[in-house]
Amino acid sequence: MSRWLVDGWQVVIGIETHVQIKSSQKLFSRALTSxxxxxxxxxxxxxxxxxxxxLPRLNRKCLDLALRAALALDCSVNQRSSFDRKHYFYxxxxxGYQITQHYSPFAVNGRFTSANIGFPIRIKQIQLEQDTAKSITDTRTRTALIDLNRAGTGLLEIVTEPDFRTSEQAAEYVRSLQELLRALGVxxxxxxxxxxxxxxxxxxNRPGEPPGTRCEVKNINSVKFMVAAIEYEIRRQQSxxxxxxxTQRVSQETRRFDPDSWRTIKMRSKEDAPDYRYMPDPNLGVLVFSEKHIEAVRRTMPPLPASTRLRLLxxxxxxxxxxNNIDVLMNLDAVRDITYDGATDSAIGAVAYFELCAEGRDPKSVMNWIIHNFLGQLSALGKPFSSEYITVxxxxxxxxxxxxxQMTxxxxxxxxKQMLVSPSDLAVKQLAENMDLLSLADEHSTRSSGDDDSLRDVCKRSIEALPAEIAAIRAGKEKAINKVIGWIMRQTKGKADVDRAKDILKELLHQ
Structure with missing residues (x-):
């Protein structure tokens, strides 16, 4: 642990992650999520x-997705749990209260392992709860507007033990947890x-002394901001x-991170459990998970990211x-929901997209084309990855x-780019013909002989247009041919086959 000391201080970090459940309806109502x-x-x-x-009515899909997360995090699932009201007035x-699981959460005592952290992170508990509405403050008019779209959306609160000692460990945990939840479809x-x-x-705290007074930084929505908030808090408390x-005492308080000043700011004194006046929710009975239900959910779970990464390697x-190629796909990937209510999503994730495209083809070439060209074009157009833009x-x-x-x-x-901007049902080769993009000297084309003559003519003109480069090639400077090939590609609008153009050039220069 000594290697994690900061100027002789031991840092203790715990994380509570609030995860919005991927359900079309809210946790206790049939209203659509937003x-x-x-x-x-x-x-x-x-x-x-x-x-x-x-009155509340519990959403079954939220329960099943919550179970997936608990099983993937190696938690003990309590077959009987309950809901409570957490009172606070904002x-x-x-x-005036939030429905949560304070006294009896549905999952406890889990563990999360990441190779980049080096030791297992203990998961204290996972609980189901509802989200709040959104408050929008207008500083100009000094008014606050309330948007109820988010109110009641299903959340998982995943609470770790205070096992982190550095901001880097905390960042790696959040990134890995994010990847896991996406892969599960949660x-x-x-x-x-x-x-x-x-x-x-x-x-x-000093090594060997009891833990210091903890301060909570709320609602951080970026890994970068989380790292900055932790680093600032360490320096602030140390000072x-x-x-x-x-005044040599850290006050227990709730703070927020200000991305403009890059520091944390006090919101209020930290509340303890009695301040929230927790009480069992009288409208919700005991939540019961049978062994049969738990095993049914376990059987529907997709492969976890660690096993998928290992298989791909x-x-x-x-x-x-x-x-690194595989990490790019894994970061893009989000396994679609398994069938619920008779509906399925036809889009597939990035890993499946790559593997289907790689069948019968060189995997490295396919990977490079997907990452450097397909994703690059999508990024330029401001679009996220989706197999629906260009099908397998x-x-x-x-x-x-x-x-x-047949095409360069x-x-x-x-x-x-044209296929992304203007989707078409035509075959790809037909689209290429319509845009006059098929290669010159295409050995698979009925116009092969004529195209070869056309390419030969362009090569002859390159000899006349670039006498200095041609002289250098004849003098044994082989790299000079690249400039000639570039001229040929510009003249043919990129349709010339580079290898064939080089062969014709060498043939002409040796005549």
Missing amino acids: ALNHPPNTRYNAFDAAFPGT SDQPA SDGNMEAGSLRCDVNVSI ILETPGP RTYSSSGVTE AQMGQLLDLIITK RPSAKLLL
Whole structure:
């Protein structure tokens, strides 16, 4: 542990992660969940707004996804658990209380292992609870507006023991947990959209002494901000404790991170459990998970990221696919929900997309094309990865045109961009013909002989246009041919086959 000391202080960090469950309906009502693009106050019903006389009805899908997370985190699932009311009065809490699981959470005593952390992180408990509404403050008019769209959305609160000693360990845990939850289909884990938020508890103490007073930094929605908040808290608490005098004491309080000043700011004194006046919710009975139900959920769980990563490395590393390549796919991947209510999602994740495209083709070439070209084009267009933009069949046809040299890579990039901008049901080769992108000297084309003559003519003109480079080639400077090939590619608008152009050039220069 000594290697983790900061100027002689031991840092103790615990994390509470609030994860929005990937369900189309809220936790205790049939109201639809919302996205950022939904207009304010359009996705709630009477229960979410806390109208008198309304009663909660538990969402079965939220339960099954919560169970997935608990099993993946190696938790003990309590077959009997219950719900409680956590009382506090803020404008974003319509009922004046939040339904949560304080006294009897449904899952406890888990562990999370990440190779990059080096030791298992203990999971104290996982509990189901409902989200609050969203408060929007207008500093100009000094008013606060309330958007009820998020009110009642199902959350998982995943609470760790205070096992972290550095901000880097905390960051690695959140990134790995995010990857796990996406792979399970439990949550999209989008921190920027508020689907995953962290409360970080930080304290420092001298080695051998009891833990110091912890301060909680609330609602952090970025790994970068979380690292900055932890580092600031360490310095702030260290400064207080190293200053002589009667004020040498860290106050227990709740703080927030200010991304503008890059520091934490006090919100209020830290509440303890009695301040929230927890009480059992009288409208919700005991939550019972049978062994049969738990095993049924266990059987539907997709492979966990660690096993998927290991399988991909074993299968494709000998073909030149790197661990970094696999990490890119794993970070993109989000396994779609298994069938619920008779509905399925036709889109597939990035890993499955790669493996289907790689069948019968060189995996390294396929990986490079997907990562450097397909993802690059999507990024330029401001689109996230989705197999629905370019289907596996279309990508396969495009790759085959490149492999068989019916199309050059520059032409294929142009075609890919066109397919993303203007989707079409035509075969990829037909689209290429329509755009006049098929290669010159295409050995698979009925126009092969004529195209070869056309390429030969361009090569002859390059000899006339670039006398200095041609002289250098004849003098034995082989790299000079690259400039000539570049001229040929510009003249043919990228349609010339590079290898064939080099062969024709060498043939002409030796005549």
